[in-house]
Amino acid sequence: MxxxxxxxxxxGVHKAEAEAQLNVNADGAILVDGESGKVLYEKNADSLLGIASMTKMMTEYILLDAIKHGRVKWDQEYSVSDLVYKISQDRSLSNVPLRRDGKYKLHELYEAMAIYSANGATIAIAETIAGSETNFVKMMNDRAKKLGLKDYKFVNSTGLNNSEYKGSHPGGSGDSDENVMSSRATAKLAYRLINDFPEVLKTASTPKKKFREGTDDEINMENWNWMLPSLVYGYEGVDGLKTGTTDFAGYCFTGTATRDGKRFITVVQNAKNDSGKGGYKARFDETRKMFDYAFSNFTxxxxxxxxxxxxxxxxxxxxxxxxxxxxxxxxxxxxxxxxxxxxxxxxxxxxxxxxxxxxxxxxxxxxxxxxxxxxxxxxxxxxxxxxxxxxxxxxxxxxxxxxANDVDKANWFILMMRGIGGFFGDLWDGISSAVKGWF
CATH class of the missing domain: 2.60.410.10 (D-Ala-D-Ala carboxypeptidase, C-terminal domain)
Structure with missing residues (x-):
């Protein structure tokens, strides 16, 4: 209490608080201070919406936590399962193809997930940590609850629609289910991810990298976050975090940028352009609106x-x-x-x-x-x-x-004298009041 x-x-008279006239064209959006998590702007921030591959932020969180506590190690090897092989070979999805008889270190799978949003590699990480993706999905939902998220449901580790697993999706959900979260919950996950594990930004800010460089399996991975400064929609200070796209979720993006000692986090879900059409550019344009507003108007x-x-x-x-x-x-x-x-x-x-x-x-x-x-x-x-x-x-x-300073306990003599003084003080006050009453 x-x-x-x-x-x-x-x-003095303070200036009236300005209203953000951002008009962010998305089904859900939020802008927060990356240090304190103070909400600076929101639009439909508590609506439950698709998140697509922004899901992978939770997979990253659980992985980095498992590394921190020694449950898995970066250099341990993974042997490819039938499911991971099947998913990883589907180039209509974001993937680095994995060999059926191949062995892959956990760290290279992590880079493929964080930089290139590789779905087969993501499932491989889930299997490494939890034994199966079904078990891992339970961990995801449990972790979301522990992190204090609201408005969420995870059905797989990747953000794919379950139908894209072609009958092999994790148990406990339907064939066409997809992960959902609100913009507020997504921002909260991103906030916890970059504050609990800031090292994630080193990988998330990598614009390009070769997977299995120098081997027959070498693949160029370009980061899907095209707001990284050296990429097509580059924005000064952007160093994360995760894109997501499915037919159900639309074009989504959780971004973060830092300048002049300030860091902001943004989320857009189902972003569209002025004509009402979704697209890669739309999600970055709507994110840019929030970053411009934040860096120009907040100190x-x-x-x-x-x-x-x-x-x-x-x-x-x-x-x-x-x-x-x-x-x-x-x-x-x-x-x-x-x-x-x-x-x-x-x-x-x-x-x-x-x-x-x-x-x-x-x-x-x-x-x-x-x-x-x-x-x-x-x-x-x-x-x-x-x-x-x-x-x-x-x-x-x-x-x-x-x-600001110590106050030691008084000894028994001082306390006794105070008590005596208080007694006589009260007695004198009583006598004075009585005498005054006589006149």
Whole structure:
């Protein structure tokens, strides 16, 4: 439980918050700050829509987590299953053909998936981690729940329509089922992926690579993310993340870009051009709108400085201590991405940890320097709600409030004398009141 107090830190008239007139032409779209997950723009962000190969972000997440915890290793070899062989040989799908009797290291399969969206390689990764793709799909849905995603359903590891498995799709779903997520859930997955495993961007930003270079199986892989700076729709700062296309999902893209210390994440689902037609260019054009808007209109600002003391709340009372109060301040500064000119729209709200206080709002000695007594969060003065993809992200724009110095516990003699003093003080107050009543 917490005690909440609003404190006015900023003065003056702040600029009214600008409305984003982006008109993103997609069934679903979202723009978020890549550091905190603060939502900056959204359109139908909670609608359940097809995601196609953006699915592979979840496969990447589970793989990188398995590598981190030693459950699999980059250099371990995979022997091709009948299903993987059959899928990988279908060049109407995005693939690197895998030999029936071939052995492939996990890392090269990962690169084929992350750079070229290779579907056979993706299933191979799923089989390596979980034994079968059916088992892996259960892991995907379980992981989505653990990550706090809403509005999702995974039926395979690739993002293909189940019908493209030609009767060999994972169990538990229908022949024509396809993976679905909302734009918000997709952005949240991307946010967790690049923050939990930032190394994914090194691979995702690779524009071109040769699969099995120097062998008879050498294949040129060009990244499907054509917004990478050296590719056809290049955009400065883009270094990820994943495209997706099926008849059901349309043209989709989860992008991320960084410039001048700012990172943004975008999602478009079933993007179309001004004529209402989907296409590769459409998904990148609609993404560009959001990136242009973000980099031109948002700035990361320090809204609360380090060691900030709140006017009227610079101290907290302390009982049983050598001193009767302790100075408190913010442990760290608070910085947040805000619309240009909007810095003054935010006020800090102090939230005290009620578990630390007695019923009279006092701390009990001893109090240690640096001991957390609460935190500061930021609230728009205009009453508009600010949303974040994750609670952890929101905490990045909060600051702990801590004790600035030690307050040692008073010894028994001091406490006794205070008690005596208090007794006689109360007695004198009582006598004074009685005497005044006589006149």
């Amino acid at each position: 917490a005690v909440v107090m609003s404190i006015s830190l900023f003065s 990361k600002e320090e809204l609360v400085p380090k060691h900030y003391q709140i006017k009227g709340n610079k101290t907290l009372p302390v009982i049983k201590g050598k001193e009767d109060s302790v100075k408190i301040y913010s442990k760290t500064p608070i910085s947040m991405v805000v619309l240009n000119g909007e810095k003054g729209n935010y006020k800090p709200v102090l939230v005290l940890d009620k578990k630390k206080l007695n019923k009279d709002g006092e701390l009990t000695a001893p109090v240690k320097k640096g001991e957390k007594v609460g935190y500061i969060k930021l609230v728009p003065k205009n009453g508009e709600k600010v949303s974040f993809l994750t609670e952890e992200g929101q905490q990045k724009v909060e600051a702990d409030v801590v004790a």
